[in-house]
Amino acid sequence: MMTEKIICAGFGGQGVMLMGQLLAYAANDNNLNTLWYPSYGPETRGGTANCSVTISEAKVNSPVISQADSVFIMNSPSLDKFESKVKPGGRILINSSLAEKKVERDDINAYYIPVNDIAYKLGNPRVANMIMIGAYIQLTQLFEKEEILKILRKSFGEEKAHLIPINDEAIEAGKKYIQENYK
Amino acid sequence: MDNKIYIIVGHYGSGKSEFSVNFAKKLNTLNKSVCLADLDIVNPYFRSRETRLSLINLGIDVISDTLDSVKGLDMPYISPAIRGQIAYNKKTIILDCGGDNVGTRVLKQFDDLIKQRDYEMYMIINVYRPETSTVEQIIDMKNKMEAESGLLITGYINNSNFLRQTTVDDVMNADSLIKEVSKITSVPIVYVSALESILNKLPNDISGEKFEINLSLRSDWL
Amino acid sequence: MxxxxxxxxxxxxxxxxxxxxxxxxxxxxxxxxxxxxxxxxxxxxxxxxxxxxxxxxxxxxxxxxxxxxxxxxxxxxxxxxxxxxxxxxxxxxxxxxxxxxxxxxxxxxxxxxxxxxxxxxxxxxxxxxxxxxxxxxxxxxxxxxxxxxxxxxxxxxxxxxxxxxxxxxxxxxxxxxxxxxxxxxxxxxxxxxxxxxxxxxxxxxxxxxxxxxxxxxxxxxxxxxxxxxxxxxxxxxQRYEMVNMKDAELVIVAYGTMSRIVRSALEELNKEGIKVGLLRPITIWPFPEKAFKEIPESVKGILTCELSTGQMIDDVKIANNGKLPVGFFGRTGGMVPEPEEIIKAVKDMLGGLK
Amino acid sequence: MSKVVFEKTKGLTNKEFSYCPGCTHGIIHRLVAEVLEELDILDRTIGISPVGCSVTNYEFFNCDMQQAAHGRAPAVATGIKRVRPDNIVFSYQGDGDLASIGTAEIVHAAHRSENITVIFINNGIYGMTGGQMAPTTLVGQKTTTSPYGRDEKHCGKPIKISELLSAVPGATFIERVSVHNPAHVRKAKKAIKKAFEVQIAGKGFSLVEFISTCPVNWGMKPQDALNWAEENMIAYYPLGNFRTPEEDDK
Incomplete structure (x- = not known):
């Protein structure tokens, strides 16, 4: 039975919580069981923020993830904190624009993606998290880009509908970066 | 017909209510028509009203609050019946007050009516209570109680005790102290009250008439 | 919907x-x-x-x-x-x-x-x-x-x-x-x-x-x-759920989030052939004392798991009424344990019982 | 044919008041009850009893009542009024209840302009518990917990609730009255009526503060207590209207 355990970590304000929520929503739309759980309180305001998402064909039990299949690292402190949480053979996606170090372990698959630099080139630094999502769905083939966009359209509503194209571009850029750099 | 008013005052915890209940029973056996009015609104425990039912069975009128409560009720309502009884002028009335000068404050409601009648105001003294253990303290308490009530104390009651642990010496030591108070203030010691076991052993020349107390407010275990 | x-x-x-x-x-x-x-x-x-x-x-x-x-x-x-x-x-x-x-x-x-x-x-x-x-x-x-x-x-x-x-x-x-x-x-x-x-x-x-x-x-x-x-x-x-009770050697009593972590632990233990059941109170008052009558004969001990230093354990002991040894595992102060910690606590307790 | 000179208001039950002789609770109960009857709102009124000497006033008011925790009557009133806006809701509170333990509740009920009426009895003392100092006890006044007289350096000056609440923007109607003589009793009744009319019109928070007496705990005869209230209480707590709905203020 498929189970995917994900940890997203970074600064508050990087859209870390949203990354996890998008994956949880997408899982629910695919009739999978899922659980999203944030670190909450003052941590979410400017400090480090992280959340965990479990996606499974089976019922989700423990909300606590000790061994993650995938870990998103959006900044340098998060790498120190969460590298050990990747299960052997699991993957770690690192924002190499902000986390300059390389992973120390050799039993995990590391992907270094300069999401802030790419976002800057796209003209909107705030979509760095969506570039990460693009990279993730390219690597895992878990969800289609269109499924993610559908959720964004719903949550943005009319008011923010104009932001859909840039998010679309960002996901695409993330996918492309993986295609080109990790064949 | 003895239709005096007896007002029982004293320091908080000096034994006013025990004396009042016993005094009411005693007067009742002397074929007087007795009414006991519990004016204690200071503390809702150990009040003479707790013996209300047994007193009523003896034919003694008991007035507590307007709710006729028996047990510790935090409702300090003074019954208008008390004023009525004082004005009625037919019964021997015992007014059992709350402790200290605060307890005598309530008498101010009735002082004019009381003065129109023959009254005694007895101050119960237990010299083993810390705030009435010296001559000066007792006289100070007397003055304060008179000031608050607008009435004069007419007699002392030596009720000095350590409950069941009281000895004859304890009562005698208190006697000499209260005699001193009596001399200075020219107010007589009218009773010495104690449990029967002690009372029998007291010498005959002790000041005040011997008055036997049967504990009725405290449970056996107290 | x-x-x-x-x-x-x-x-x-x-x-x-x-x-x-x-x-x-x-x-x-x-x-x-x-x-x-x-x-x-x-x-x-x-x-x-x-x-x-x-x-x-x-x-x-x-x-x-x-x-x-x-x-x-x-x-x-x-x-x-x-x-x-x-x-x-x-x-x-x-x-x-x-x-x-x-x-x-x-x-x-x-x-x-x-x-x-x-x-x-x-x-x-x-x-x-x-x-x-x-x-x-x-x-x-x-x-x-x-x-x-x-x-x-x-x-x-x-x-x-x-x-x-x-x-x-x-x-x-x-x-x-x-x-x-x-x-x-x-x-x-x-x-x-x-x-x-x-x-x-x-x-x-x-x-x-x-x-x-x-x-x-x-x-x-x-x-x-x-x-x-x-x-x-x-x-x-009284409301409760009994999980994996058949042939269980040990019963864990846990509720709320703790019971979910225990469920994950039980899956791992099951893979290792260690049979542990879960008694999950759904009402904590009234405490499901009735559930304790359903604990099978195979059970040798009860492990109470809580996100506290041990509060429900008193009710567990009352319901157990001295029948079985009662152990405790807890994390508190906002610390949430990983399933591995429960697995270790189970093994420790079973080791002590043998 | 005989003429009815005094008819007991339907706003009160037949139960006799339990209050001490000379206590002003009785007269204030009667005034409130008469107003409820005269405004024809008695059958849709819900009252709230406080903790204090009037804790059992649910025995006397002839309408639905709720007994509240000490100081919380304005919160209880809020809960009732918010789910039953068509009912008339009043709380009846003493100075320990309203001016001490329940200050947060009364200030915020006024602040929200909760559409309720508050009857506030200020006699400067805690009656129920046996004559302790209230926040409203006058400077120099002796109580069991200010045995040497209230010392403002030690525990402050007495709190003026009507003035305080009239500084709260949400307060719609605030008036301080007294019942120490028949003329003032009539005035007091008018204020109560106005307060309930404000509520009926949905204009918001109304409160009537009564300068009241406690002859027993003050150690005075009832008439002396009334005189003392007039000379000392009213000197510190001036009577009058502090707030009235703007459109009525002409």
Whole structure:
């Protein structure tokens, strides 16, 4: 039975919580069981923020993830904190624009993606998290880009509908970066 | 017909209510028509009203609050019946007050009516209570109680005790102290009250008439 | 309606609306603030009242007033806020007023911390305020169960004319899970609220909502009547789940988030051939003592797992009544254990029993 | 044919008041009850009893009542009024209840302009618990917890609730009255009536503060207590209207 355990970590304000929520929503739309759980309180305001998402064909039990299949690292402190949480053979996606170090372990698959630099080139630094999502769905083939966009359209509503194209571009850029750099 | 008013005052915890209940029973056996009015609104425990039912069975009128409560009720309502009884002028009335000068404050409601009648105001003294253990303290308490009530104390009651642990010496030591108070203030010691076991052993020349107390407010275990 | 992804606090708020809640009075406190926030946004659309009170004390007394006036009413808070509400809760129990109270528990004592905890167990299950009384307390483990129980809780409160508390830890308040809000829950037969103060309108004599008894005998009678009601609740409302009991060597007793972590641990233990069962209280008051009679002969010991230094363990010991050795595993202060820690505790205890 | 000179208001039950002789609770109860009857709102009124000497006033008011925790009556009133806006809701509170333990509740009920009426009895003392100092006890006044007289350096000056609440923007109607003589009793009744009319019109928070007496705990005869209230209480707590709905203020 498929189970995917994900940890997203970074600064508050990087859209870390949203990354996890998008994956949880997408899982629910695919009739999978899922659980999203944030670190909450003052941590979410400017400090480090992280959340965990479990996606499974089976019922989700423990909300606590000790061994993650995938870990998103959006900044340098998060790498120190969460590298050990990747299960052997699991993957770690690192924002190499902000986390300059390389992973120390050799039993995990590391992907270094300069999401802030790419976002800057796209003209909107705030979509760095969506570039990460693009990279993730390219690597895992878990969800289609269109499924993610559908959720964004719903949550943005009319008011923010104009932001859909840039998010679309960002996901695409993330996918492309993986295609080109990790064949 | 003895239709005096007896007002029982004293320091908080000096034994006013025990004396009042016993005094009411005693007067009742002397074929007087007795009414006991519990004016204690200071503390809702150990009040003479707790013996209300047994007193009523003896034919003694008991007035507590307007709710006729028996047990510790935090409702300090003074019954208008008390004023009525004082004005009625037919019964021997015992007014059992709350402790200290605060307890005598309530008498101010009735002082004019009381003065129109023959009254005694007895101050119960237990010299083993810390705030009435010296001559000066007792006289100070007397003055304060008179000031608050607008009435004069007419007699002392030596009720000095350590409950069941009281000895004859304890009562005698208190006697000499209260005699001193009596001399200075020219107010007589009218009773010495104690449990029967002690009372029998007291010498005959002790000041005040011997008055036997049967504990009725405290449970056996107290 | 299909399943929707909702945050625990929001799902609880919506469940209350679906359960017929017509009034909410509360005061912000982490980690439950999304609950009043959601109701502030939506309550009026359902003809209900939302009001942010000046304090938890005021909030629970508003609940008292609204409940006394016959409304289905709720409040929510977290541990230190629940401590403040205890005054109103005991008055409600005394005056026999129904209400639903949500407690999204955080670490203590004192200001403690905002991370998940079950250290309110005693505050929740021992009445909490002054006097001889209890609140009916549910401790669900996931959002679907939480939502279903909240919808049912209003009926339970009305049936027994007693406050009902939903005790979840901060994790359940903060997490998101798919949840179906339209699952039918059992309906209770409810009497008309003839006791409610809604004005006489010339149709009946005045009624009075009150917990004061001037006469000690009256208060004793009232207390015994309440005790009788609580005995009925103990008899009829114990709720629990038994998992993996067949041939189990050890039984873990755990509720709420802790029971989910235990479930993950049990899967791993099962792979290793170690048979461990889970006794999961769904009501923590009344405590499911009946479940202990169903523990099979194969069981050699009981391990109590809590997000506290050990509170429910007292009830476990009472229910066990000296039959089996009772061990304990706990994390507290907002620390949530990983399943591996439970696995180790199980192995340690089994090792000691052999 | 005989003429009815005094008819007991339907706003009160037949139960005799339990208050001490000379206590002003009785007269204030009667005034409130008469107003409820005269405004024809008695059958839709819900009252709230406080903790204090009038804790059992649910025995006397002939309408639906709720007994509240000490100081919380305005919160209880809020809960009732919010779910039953068509009912008339009043709380009846003493100075320990309203001016001490319940200050947060009364200030915020006024602040929200909760559409309720508050009857506030200020006699400067805690009667129920046996004559302790209240926040409203006058400077120099002796009580069991200010045995040497209230010392403002030690525990402040007495709190003026009507003035304080009239500084709260939400307060719609605030008036301080007294019942120490028949003329003032009539005035007091007018204020009560106005307060309930404000509520009926949905204009928001109304409060009437009564300068009241406690002869027993003050250690005075009832008439002396009334005189003392007039000379000392009213000197510190001036009578009059502090707030009235703008459109009526002409």
């Amino acid at each position: 299909a399943k929707v992804m909702m945050k625990g606090n929001e799902a609880m708020a919506l469940a209350a609306i679906k359960g017929g809640c017509k009034a909410f009075f509360g005061y912000p406190i982490t980690p439950q603030s999304e609950l009043p926030e959601y109701l502030a946004k939506h309550m009026h659309k359902h003809g209900g009242v939302f009001l942010q009170a000046e304090s938890e004390i005021a909030a629970i007394n508003m609940v008292y007033g609204a409940s006394g006036a016959g409304a289905r009413v709720m409040t929510s808070s977290s541990s230190p806020g629940i401590a403040l509400k205890q005054e109103g809760i005991t008055y409600m129990a005394g005056a026999q007023l129904p209400a639903v109270i949500i407690n999204v528990m955080r670490g203590g004592p004192g200001l403690g911390g905002i991370q998940p905890s079950q250290a309110d167990y005693k505050q929740v299950t021992r009445g909490g305020g002054n006097g001889d009384y209890y609140v009916i307390a549910f401790a669900p483990e996931d959002l679907q169960e939480t939502v279903n129980i909240i919808k049912e809780a209003f009926d339970v409160a009305d049936q027994y004319r007693n406050p009902v508390m939903i005790a979840v830890d901060g994790l359940i308040g903060q997490m998101m899970e798919p949840v179906d809000l339209d699952i039918e829950v059992p309906k209770r037969e409810l009497a008309e609220k003839t006791w409610a103060t809604i004005g006489t309108y010339g149709k009946r004599p005045p009624v009075n909502i009150n917990s004061l008894f001037l006469d000690p005998q009256g208060l004793e009678n009232h207390s015994w009547n309440l005790a009788k009601k609580y005995n009925t609740i103990k008899e009829k409302e």
